Amino acid sequence: MLDWITGFAAWELLALEPPGWGGVLLRGLAVSLQVAVGGYILGFLIGICGATGKLYGGPILRDVLDVYTTLVRAVPELVLILLLYYAGTDALNRFMALIGAEPMNISGLAAGIFVIGVVQGAYQTEVLRGAFMAVPFGQIEAARAYGMSSLQVLRRITLPGMLPHAVPGLANLWLIATKDTALLAVVGVAELTLVTRQAGGTTKSYFLFFFAAGVLYLTVTLVSNVAIRRIERHARRGMPAVR
Amino acid sequence: MSSPHSAAGTSARQSAPAVQVADLHKTFGELEVLKGVSLTAKTGDVVAIIGGSGSGKSTMLRCINMLELPTRGAISIKGETIDMQPDGRGGLRPSNTRQLQRIRTRLAMVFQSFNLWQHMTVLGNIIEAPVHVMGVPRDEAIARAEKLLERVGLSDKRDVYPAFLSGGQQQRAAIARALAVEPEVMLFDEPTSALDPELVGEVLAVIADLAREGRTMLLVTHEMKFAREVANHVVFLAGGVIEEEGPPDIIYSAPKSERLQKFLATVQ
Amino acid sequence: MSSPHSAAGTSARQSAPAVQVADLHKTFGELEVLKGVSLTAKTGDVVAIIGGSGSGKSTMLRCINMLELPTRGAISIKGETIDMQPDGRGGLRPSNTRQLQRIRTRLAMVFQSFNLWQHMTVLGNIIEAPVHVMGVPRDEAIARAEKLLERVGLSDKRDVYPAFLSGGQQQRAAIARALAVEPEVMLFDEPTSALDPELVGEVLAVIADLAREGRTMLLVTHEMKFAREVANHVVFLAGGVIEEEGPPDIIYSAPKSERLQKFLATVQ
Amino acid sequence: MGPELRSWKEPHRLVLIAIGIGIIVFAAVNMRWDWLPRYSGRLVEGVGTTLWLLFLTSALGFLLAVPLGLAQAAGPFWLSGPARAFCTVIRGTPLLLQLWMLYYGLGSLFAYWPEIRESWAWPYLRSAWPYGVLALTLSFAGYEGEVMRGAFAGVPKGELEAARAYGMSPLTAFRRIWLPRAIHRALPTLAGETVLQLKATPLVATITVVDVYAIISRVRQDTYLTYEPLLLLALIYMMLTGVLVLAFRWLEAKVPVKSS
Amino acid sequence: ETVRVGVAAEPYPPFTEPDAAGNWTGWEIDFMNAVCAEAKLDCVVTPVAWDGIIPALTSNKIDAIVGSMSITEERMKTIDFSDKYYNTPSVIATAKGSGITPDAAGLKGKIVGVQVSTIHQDYVTTHFGDAAAEIKEYQTQDEANQDLAAGRVDAIMADSLALDAFVKADACCEIVGAVEDDPAILGAGVGIGLRKGDDELREKFNTAIAAIRENGAYAEFSKKYFDFDIYGK
Numbered sequence A: 001m002l003d004w005i006t007g008f009a010a011w012e013l014l015a016l017e018p019p020g021w022g023g024v025l026l027r028g029l030a031v032s033l034q035v036a037v038g039g040y041i042l043g044f045l046i047g048i049c050g051a052t053g054k055l056y057g058g059p060i061l062r063d064v065l066d067v068y069t070t071l072v073r074a075v076p077e078l079v080l081i082l083l084l085y086y087a088g089t090d091a092l093n094r095f096m097a098l099i100g101a102e103p104m105n106i107s108g109l110a111a112g113i114f115v116i117g118v119v120q121g122a123y124q125t126e127v128l129r130g131a132f133m134a135v136p137f138g139q140i141e142a143a144r145a146y147g148m149s150s151l152q153v154l155r156r157i158t159l160p161g162m163l164p165h166a167v168p169g170l171a172n173l174w175l176i177a178t179k180d181t182a183l184l185a186v187v188g189v190a191e192l193t194l195v196t197r198q199a200g201g202t203t204k205s206y207f208l209f210f211f212a213a214g215v216l217y218l219t220v221t222l223v224s225n226v227a228i229r230r231i232e233r234h235a236r237r238g239m240p241a242v243r
Numbered sequence B, C: 001m002s003s004p005h006s007a008a009g010t011s012a013r014q015s016a017p018a019v020q021v022a023d024l025h026k027t028f029g030e031l032e033v034l035k036g037v038s039l040t041a042k043t044g045d046v047v048a049i050i051g052g053s054g055s056g057k058s059t060m061l062r063c064i065n066m067l068e069l070p071t072r073g074a075i076s077i078k079g080e081t082i083d084m085q086p087d088g089r090g091g092l093r094p095s096n097t098r099q100l101q102r103i104r105t106r107l108a109m110v111f112q113s114f115n116l117w118q119h120m121t122v123l124g125n126i127i128e129a130p131v132h133v134m135g136v137p138r139d140e141a142i143a144r145a146e147k148l149l150e151r152v153g154l155s156d157k158r159d160v161y162p163a164f165l166s167g168g169q170q171q172r173a174a175i176a177r178a179l180a181v182e183p184e185v186m187l188f189d190e191p192t193s194a195l196d197p198e199l200v201g202e203v204l205a206v207i208a209d210l211a212r213e214g215r216t217m218l219l220v221t222h223e224m225k226f227a228r229e230v231a232n233h234v235v236f237l238a239g240g241v242i243e244e245e246g247p248p249d250i251i252y253s254a255p256k257s258e259r260l261q262k263f264l265a266t267v268q
Numbered sequence D: 001m002g003p004e005l006r007s008w009k010e011p012h013r014l015v016l017i018a019i020g021i022g023i024i025v026f027a028a029v030n031m032r033w034d035w036l037p038r039y040s041g042r043l044v045e046g047v048g049t050t051l052w053l054l055f056l057t058s059a060l061g062f063l064l065a066v067p068l069g070l071a072q073a074a075g076p077f078w079l080s081g082p083a084r085a086f087c088t089v090i091r092g093t094p095l096l097l098q099l100w101m102l103y104y105g106l107g108s109l110f111a112y113w114p115e116i117r118e119s120w121a122w123p124y125l126r127s128a129w130p131y132g133v134l135a136l137t138l139s140f141a142g143y144e145g146e147v148m149r150g151a152f153a154g155v156p157k158g159e160l161e162a163a164r165a166y167g168m169s170p171l172t173a174f175r176r177i178w179l180p181r182a183i184h185r186a187l188p189t190l191a192g193e194t195v196l197q198l199k200a201t202p203l204v205a206t207i208t209v210v211d212v213y214a215i216i217s218r219v220r221q222d223t224y225l226t227y228e229p230l231l232l233l234a235l236i237y238m239m240l241t242g243v244l245v246l247a248f249r250w251l252e253a254k255v256p257v258k259s260s
Numbered sequence E: 001e002t003v004r005v006g007v008a009a010e011p012y013p014p015f016t017e018p019d020a021a022g023n024w025t026g027w028e029i030d031f032m033n034a035v036c037a038e039a040k041l042d043c044v045v046t047p048v049a050w051d052g053i054i055p056a057l058t059s060n061k062i063d064a065i066v067g068s069m070s071i072t073e074e075r076m077k078t079i080d081f082s083d084k085y086y087n088t089p090s091v092i093a094t095a096k097g098s099g100i101t102p103d104a105a106g107l108k109g110k111i112v113g114v115q116v117s118t119i120h121q122d123y124v125t126t127h128f129g130d131a132a133a134e135i136k137e138y139q140t141q142d143e144a145n146q147d148l149a150a151g152r153v154d155a156i157m158a159d160s161l162a163l164d165a166f167v168k169a170d171a172c173c174e175i176v177g178a179v180e181d182d183p184a185i186l187g188a189g190v191g192i193g194l195r196k197g198d199d200e201l202r203e204k205f206n207t208a209i210a211a212i213r214e215n216g217a218y219a220e221f222s223k224k225y226f227d228f229d230i231y232g233k
């Protein structure tokens, strides 16, 4: 009757080929990573625009962006995902209908990326804004004094100069993005957490699959950490070590 | 400027003054900091700008390369006047960005707080403007940078990041960065006041060296003794105008205005 | 210590010296910083410790209240020797924690960088040790703290957090904190060197005041003139040993050792 | 206060506020809210459960975080190693998964021991909230342990030396100086983490704990309304977040820090 | 013409469950295939969280629900249904030898588990709400089953077939009997959920359901799962 123990010992259930569920888990992981990467990149684009808007935009833009970041950061991701998932696609389709186009069939994956991107965007806006502000203004003035155009100042001085201040925050957000994908289970996106639950439910070996998924998530985190440390070392070149 | 003796490096063909400031006004909000300043520096001149704290020395220097936009007046570099137009709020703004960027490369500013780019090595800082603004080939820029580093005595710090240099070394690197654009005029804003007394010497030595070479320089400084030694013209700013100017010997030994007398008494 | 004149506050019954350091050795890894230092300070003595940078002045002071554990030697406060035992790695460690804690309350240290507790107001800092270490009732501690604040001229800063004080005010608060434990000996480690020149004066005035009162004090300082005025005994540390010691008049006007002569020449 | 008040009166803000009010009025008029009275009692209870979960787990988690942070900042390797491993695992896996692992994994295992089933602990072990509390507590401890590590390490050494120099025992120095100073340093981060903790509480609804999110799910299932209950839920969480942020501001203001 | 058919993403054996190859299997999947083949529709299975399956339909993410969804008054306000395609009684399962009877008296002071958004939830709340000590709501039937096995609930109520499969697979528990019928809540069987106004699709499905009942296809694939006719009366 201890089927969680027998289940736990049933390693063959993790085989990559059916009837093993290993392949399903890995596919789920791939979906999770796709959503995380996509959402993160979308969030980064939103973040760059948001940060520039907050720093250099007019008063209206700044207030609108403030409303965006405050709202998104105050409401649980789970609720945002439900709201954006249903309302977002619904609104899009109504809009398509309005302009007379075919209703778009938005896949769960795309919706997931959109949702994670909007959430990430709010946080990344704040991280990037802080990093922008951490670049000493004198460095920008020096660049102007040497005849750089605004674009050159941004590309050659501001962006690389803010990197060391942005990397820790951005790294943290990446790790959050990988784990927030688990919340998409509630809208039925077949990411790692949902397929884990399906595998557990079908085979009754809950413990085994939760454990396996935990290991997969942890691996993603650990691998990310190694990469982050590299990036950080590169970004922090030229900064004295802090202890 | 009517300096009697002209320094070594002046060549005959350059008849236009290196820097010409005409009727410069600058207002911050309510505060009128510059109330009509005019100044001419011929090629090879070394002009020291002195004055009390808050008298507008930095502001004047920063207006020359448009880091601060003047409220009124004109700036010419080597006879070329920077194009400006009213900004609609009672001030001026540059109307030709390309011209401004080009002129800025002919002026090099050395800041009080160095403002080296922290994410680049010393070499990277020096070749940045030549390569990315003026389009000098990288190899050539590096070769030239190495000569400059030798000149300011920093050859061994070539690949070090600024954060790992002492203040004096950072300021010398900043001077090398300024020299790398082969500027026609160098602007120094209190280049030694952020330094410990022991480090001041090394930087002043480099500047004195440049002066001997005949470079056109405008420098704001509190080091009266030094200004006296290297400058061939001294400008005393007070109350938003040039209160007195002239060759250092006369300014220092026989100040006419009462304000200048008081000022010299407090700093010496 | 063989100071000829003994200061005011000495009472007859206290025959044991206030501080006695015997054959103190201290090694950091390979580096032997103190190589056998002995020192006696009678009650009411004001001992100034001078010496070049890195000569071990701070280390010696820190050994006296065991912030640094000596490698060899003995420390006695008012005749009570701090119990120590070998730590098994060639050094010593205190063997009686209660005794050490008790003795520490009889010694009060004033740090170069103040080290006020930032999460407490000035008053909180002052009453902390009396209330939480010595068990003085809170009201009493507050009443005493207020007197001390008045004494160092900080009555109006009673409820202010340290971050909002100037350096001189912070150091005066630190002195009040030290006085609050009614220490038998006060240890000062360069109490003014973290201060701007203008703030140094206020702190020195308070210390001079304490000296006049007859407090036993050991102070490491670079202010030679001040040391000369307040100390009745000067110790010159060099190369890990006491190179020379004696009354300030003799030490300053007729230094015997060559090292001391050189040292005095550089600092004056 | 003055400039802030004035800033609300800037024309574009007034327009934004008007738009905001417009949206609320539109929502109130055009959406279905007739269900609200029926559920108001249960909603209040749900908010109560959410807050209770938040405070209990943050408090317990913080108590755990202190030793975790201390072990990592100053402990010997055999303490700092496990502490770091704990924090890494908690931070490296989704809370949802941890929650299910505890409830559906670990929790279902107790049932197989008749001794446990008969014991006094069974009523607790069979209900869901202890697992929710445990998972949220561990999660908070994992994240906050990391924060406290930095806070402990960041307390200036001189202040600790001063404590020793005044004869404080290690325990007194910890209690009076090190810990309060570290908490003070960690407070701004702590505020953010507590908001994140609030936002993590709805996950317990997936293991049958009835918090405000579960009530709203119930409303959605009863009424088949898609947006209205979720909008109300978002509003509730926004208000709770606002209260939390204000509370932490007030706490932080108790020990002012000089802003540079 | 493609029809996106929503099924609950959580396994609901023997009606819908994914296998390790990621294919959906079960009686309802077979049913769906048969109906779609009959109606010449190109149907694709789209898993959606049960909790959000109706919003998914109304917000146009799917076109039909084949998810053992009972036809009830309350749901009819929001969506349309095809004719019923099966109907089975609702039963109560408990641990073996619990002595619990499937009525309010038997469940007095007990903890009852049900899946959210089901007719069973409504039924339990209405009929046993006062008697039971607590009603626990689960996102999936599977979790409710599991908690019954783990002893965390004393009884669960669900569709007889779902519980039948469960008690066959797990020796812990037994079915103690059907609850008293309440057509207002338990409804008129299970139908395909459709967006309101999608009458064309509903007609196609209705015709197809009638046809496969007629031509024996229904009986054919049902044999694999059940030894009786689950269409009901």
Ligand SMILES: Nc1ncnc2c1ncn2[C@@H]1O[C@H](COP(=O)(O)OP(=O)(O)OP(=O)(O)O)[C@@H](O)[C@H]1O
Binding pocket: B028, B031, B033, B051, B052, B053, B054, B055, B056, B057, B058, B059, B060
């Ligand atoms: N960006 C600004 N906004 C407003 N006021 C300014 C600004 N920059 C300078 N000022 C004011 O203009 C006046 C002149 O400033 P400036 O920096 O030119 O003085 P300075 O002569 O360089 O003084 P110092 O020797 O202290 O550097 C000062 O009163 C200063 O406060």
Ligand SMILES: Nc1ncnc2c1ncn2[C@@H]1O[C@H](COP(=O)(O)OP(=O)(O)OP(=O)(O)O)[C@@H](O)[C@H]1O
Binding pocket: C028, C031, C033, C051, C052, C053, C054, C055, C056, C057, C058, C059, C060
């Ligand atoms: N914790 C330590 N570990 C290793 N070496 C140390 C340590 N503390 C001090 N030292 C070394 O011991 C020597 C004496 O240091 P100490 O701080 O006592 O000098 P000092 O006389 O106070 O100098 P200063 O006037 O600069 O404060 C120095 O060479 C210093 O580098």
Ligand SMILES: [Mg+2]
Binding pocket: B057, B058, B059, B190
């Ligand atoms: Mg200036």
Ligand SMILES: [Mg+2]
Binding pocket: C057, C058, C059, C190
């Ligand atoms: Mg020292």
